[in-house]
Amino acid sequence: MERDKLIKIIVAAVIGLAAIVILAINFLGGGPPKPAETPVLAPEDRPPVRGSVPDG
Incomplete structure (x- = not known):
């Protein structure tokens, strides 16, 4: 009985x-590095x- 309690306590602790x-x-901050955000460009940029086919 006491042994069962001890095992349960050890398992819970682990x-x-x-x-x-x-x-x-x-x-x-563990884990894989986050990719840098890509800037949103205007259509002309x-x-x-x-x-x-280019416009115009």
Whole structure:
């Protein structure tokens, strides 16, 4: 009986520590790097598409 309680406490502690580690990694910016945002260009600033016919 006491052994079962001890096992449950140890399992709960391990799961709790794993959750804390995962949360800490997320809060500290872990994971893959985020891609830089690409700026939105006005139509006249965009490079021409290959094969397109220019206006005018």
